[in-house]
Amino acid sequence: xxxxxxxxxxxxxxxxxxxxxxxxxxxxxxxxxxxxxxxxxxxxxxxxxxxxxxxxxxxxxxxxxxxxxxxxxxxxxxxxxxxxxxxxxxxxxxxxxxxxxxxxxxxxxxxxxxxxxxxxxxxxxxxxxxxxxxxxxxxxxxxxxxxxxxxxxxxxxxxxxxxxxxxxxxxxxxxxxxxxxxxxxxxxxxxxxxxx
Amino acid sequence: xxxxxxxxxxxxxxxxxxxxxxxxxxxxxxxxxxxxxxxxxxxxxxxxxxxxxxxxxxxxxxxxxxxxxxxxxxxxxxxxxxxxxxxxxxxxxxxxxxxxxxxxxxxxxxxxxxxxxxxxxxxxxxxxxxxxxxxxxxxxxxxxxxxxxxxxxxxxxxxxxxxxxxxxxxxxxxxxxxxxxxxxxxxxxxxxxxxx
DNA sequence: ATTGTAATTAGACATTCTTCTAACTATTTA
DNA sequence: TAAATAGTTAGAAGAATGTCTAATTACAAT
Numbered sequence: 004x005x006x007x008x009x010x011x012x013x014x015x016x017x018x019x020x021x022x023x024x025x026x027x028x029x030x031x032x033x034x035x036x037x038x039x040x041x042x043x044x045x046x047x048x049x050x051x052x053x054x055x056x057x058x059x060x061x062x063x064x065x066x067x068x069x070x071x072x073x074x075x076x077x078x079x080x081x082x083x084x085x086x087x088x089x090x091x092x093x094x095x096x097x098x099x100x101x102x103x104x105x106x107x108x109x110x111x112x113x114x115x116x117x118x119x120x121x122x123x124x125x126x127x128x129x130x131x132x133x134x135x136x137x138x139x140x141x142x143x144x145x146x147x148x149x150x151x152x153x154x155x156x157x158x159x160x161x162x163x164x165x166x167x168x169x170x171x172x173x174x175x176x177x178x179x180x181x182x183x184x185x186x187x188x189x190x191x192x193x194x195x196x197x198x199x
Numbered sequence: 200x201x202x203x204x205x206x207x208x209x210x211x212x213x214x215x216x217x218x219x220x221x222x223x224x225x226x227x228x229x230x231x232x233x234x235x236x237x238x239x240x241x242x243x244x245x246x247x248x249x250x251x252x253x254x255x256x257x258x259x260x261x262x263x264x265x266x267x268x269x270x271x272x273x274x275x276x277x278x279x280x281x282x283x284x285x286x287x288x289x290x291x292x293x294x295x296x297x298x299x300x301x302x303x304x305x306x307x308x309x310x311x312x313x314x315x316x317x318x319x320x321x322x323x324x325x326x327x328x329x330x331x332x333x334x335x336x337x338x339x340x341x342x343x344x345x346x347x348x349x350x351x352x353x354x355x356x357x358x359x360x361x362x363x364x365x366x367x368x369x370x371x372x373x374x375x376x377x378x379x380x381x382x383x384x385x386x387x388x389x390x391x392x393x394x395x
Numbered sequence: 396a397t398t399g400t401a402a403t404t405a406g407a408c409a410t411t412c413t414t415c416t417a418a419c420t421a422t423t424t425a
Numbered sequence: 426t427a428a429a430t431a432g433t434t435a436g437a438a439g440a441a442t443g444t445c446t447a448a449t450t451a452c453a454a455t
Contacts, residue, residue, distance in 0.1 A: 005221075009214050016212035017413080018205050025201075025291030033323075034432060039300040047414055049433055068422040068431050069323070083283055095221030104235040124454065125400080127229075127265070213443080230402060243444055245403055264401050264452040320424065321430080 005095050008086045014058050019043060020051045027061060027074035034070055058082065105131050119159040122168060130172055136165065137174040140184040151175075151182050201291050204282045210254050215239060216247045223257060223270035230266055254278065301327050315355040318364060326368055332361065333370040336380040347371070347378050 015021060019041055026032055026040065034052065038045045052072055055061040059078040063070045085091065100106075108131045112120055119136070123129045139154050140146060146154075148166075155162035166182075169175035176185050211217060215237055222228055222236065230248065234241045248268055251257040255274040259266045281287065296302075304327045308316055315332070319325045335350050336342060342350075344362075351358035362378075365371035372381050 005214060005217060008217055009212070012208055012212040012217070016205070016208040018201060019413085021201060021204055021208070021291050022295060025288050026295070026297075028288040029292070035430090036300040039303055040295055040297065042299075043413095044415060045432065046416080046434080050413080053433090065422095070432065087279055087283065092221050092224040095217050096225070099218060099222070099236055101222075101236060103238075104232040107235055215443085231400090239443095240445060241402065242404080242446080246443080249403090261452090266402065 004097055008091065008095060010058050011082050011086050014054055014060065017051070019047070020055060023048075023051055023055065024060065024074060027072060031071050031073045033066075034072065037072070105135075108132065109135055113158075117158055119165070122159075122164060129168065133169055133172050133174045137169055137184055140175075140182075142184050145181045145183050147181050200293055204287065204291060206254050207278050207282050210250055210256065213247070215243070216251060219244075219247055219251065220256065220270060223268060227267050227269045229262075230268065233268070301331075304328065305331055309354075313354055315361075318355075318360065325364065329365055329368050329370045333365055333380055336371075336378075338380050341377045341379050343377050 015024070022041055023037060026037065032040075034045055034048050037052075038048045041048065052061055052063070056063070060075055060082070061072055062075055063072050065071075108123075108128050112123060112128070112132050113135070114120060119132065123132055136155070136158065139158070140151070151166055152162040155165045159165050166175065170177060174185050175182055177183075211220070218237055219233060222233065228236075230241055230244050233248075234244045237244065248257055248259070252259070256271055256278070257268055258271050259268050261267075304319075304324050308319060308324070308328050309331070310316060315328065319328055332351070332354065335354070336347070347362055348358040351361045355361050362371065366373060369381050371378055373379075
């Protein structure tokens with residue numbers, strides 16, 4: 004997936020290869036002609052053509068002892084569609100663990116026995132911890148203050164402080180009838196798509 | 200022109216930078232988060248973000264001692280338009296001397312005193328020479344065989360051979376009333392555009 | 396004020412890439 | 426058949442790139 008995109012951009016990330024594509028976009032050329040126009044050695048042209056051929060952008064046809072090179076317009080269209088479509092950029096992250104940072108922060112503050120060591124100072128990390136902890140409350144259920152503190156007390160020795168933080172950061176809501184869990188929110192900035 | 204296209208493709212010709220673009224296409228991230236998700240050092244992330252910022256693809260906003268990075272969607276659209284439009288590829292050749300090969304062949308076979316040394320064996324080169332020589336005849340004018348040979352004789356000691364070649368390769372046409380110059384043709388394969 | 400954190404920069408090291416020359420193959424022409 | 430030509434491949438040298446560590450800057454919290 005990302006390897007294909009990478010091959011595509013790498014293939015075009017060179018001035019002589021870009022020039023070759025530009026030339027072949029207008030007409031066919033032999034290797035000798037390309038070498039002369041670009042002022043480089045035939046061997047170098049061969050190398051660049053091979054790289055362009057790797058992604059199917061260029062094809063060769065034999066003509067006597069000449070090779071005549073042509074741009075594959077079909078393939079160019081396909082490649083542009085594949086790697087520059089609205090989803091293409093997002094799919095570049097397919098193999099990544101998007102939760103890696105959150106998990107790292109959780110491991111840092113919550114011990115293996117599930118005890119919170121300390122409420123993080125930085126708002127960033129605090130939110131990650133709170134978003135995790137609030138999952139101990141069931142959504143849609145209303146809790147008394149005592150119930151909340153009992154639940155929080157199982158993972159931290161100052162449940163009141165934890166409760167206040169959860170309220171401050173809107174992970175927990177209260178009214179005269181008690182507390183309930185708010186909707187989960189992202190830890191980072193709001194997401195948005197490339198093409199709206 | 201080509202430098203801009205080159206910067207664009209080079210900026211995206213790296214796996215970690217592609218991943219960063221993919222991540223930022225979905226939401227904002229801090230450098231620390233990117234480093235964790237990509238499993239690389241913050242310094243390396245900084246370096247890649249700087250390269251993406253060079254072409255305006257990424258912008259940073261300060262938030263405390265964090266920098267929050269965002270993809271510039273506007274800029275991405277502009278870049279795609281600029282470098283992948285129908286003309287973009289053709290304009291990559293703007294600074295090239297497209298006649299370099301023809302000129303080299305001409306220099307090889309025609310001496311400074313404008314005398315043709317020899318008719319090239321290879322069809323390729325022969326055509327280039329003939330296309331050049333036929334310009335000694337005015338388009339639209341009808342010549343007798345004697346007139347043709349007199350003109351060709353000024354640059355080559357066997358005008359008859361030259362005349363036959365010009366006819367063979369269709370640079371010259373004849374009927375019962377005489378000879379006339381054919382339309383000029385390209386030396387290489389037929390040109391075609393990318394998007395028809 | 397001091398300490399801690401995120402980010403950047405400089406510099407070093409290793410890897411990748413570009414280009415060349417030289418050797419070799421395939422094809423054509425004398 | 427021998428010589429000439431276009432192209433490819435292998436290998437080497439130099440340039441560019443990616444990544445790291447260490448030092449530095451900017452900001453924030455105790």
